[in-house]
Amino acid sequence: MSARRIAAAKVATKPVARLAPEPAKRTNAKKAAKPLPAKPAPGAIHNVSAAAEKLAADIDRALAAGHTDVLTTDAIQALMAAACRSYSAQVEASGNFPPLAARSRVTSTDVMVTASGLLKAANLAVFELGMWQSWTGR
Numbered sequence: 391m392s393a394r395r396i397a398a399a400k401v402a403t404k405p406v407a408r409l410a411p412e413p414a415k416r417t418n419a420k421k422a423a424k425p426l427p428a429k430p431a432p433g434a435i436h437n438v439s440a441a442a443e444k445l446a447a448d449i450d451r452a453l454a455a456g457h458t459d460v461l462t463t464d465a466i467q468a469l470m471a472a473a474c475r476s477y478s479a480q481v482e483a484s485g486n487f488p489p490l491a492a493r494s495r496v497t498s499t500d501v502m503v504t505a506s507g508l509l510k511a512a513n514l515a516v517f518e519l520g521m522w523q524s525w526t527g528r
Contacts (some may be wrong), residue, residue, distance in 0.1 A: 450459075450495065
């Protein structure tokens with residue numbers, strides 16, 4: 391069994407913590423709860439992309455100024471997870487494209503440190519990556 395499947399089996403067998411229900415709050419009967427919108431508002435995707443580009447520029451400026459602690463560990467992990475899932479979803483939906491721009495300021499060392507960290511976090515070995523690449527052609 392691959393390391394990925396073993397890790398998935400471990401996660402699947404962990405008990406789910408059950409939270410006690412919160413006590414009901416008093417509400418005004420005349421005020422009806424607003425239903426959540428089923429679809430994002432027009433332009434919401436553009437707004438997320440614009441916010442992501444601004445955040446990336448802010449982080450890049452802070453790093454250039456020598457502020458390596460501009461993000462907390464939790465923030466880095468949340469952003470990395472969102473970026474990985476978004477990239478993977480877009481590649482699956484519309485084809486392969488490079489995750490970094492051609493004139494990116496990311497160095498080879500940055501890529502190696504990040505790739506190594508991602509593989510370790512997912513409990514994968516370089517051999518498994520090579521096998522997956524040969525099977526999928528990616």
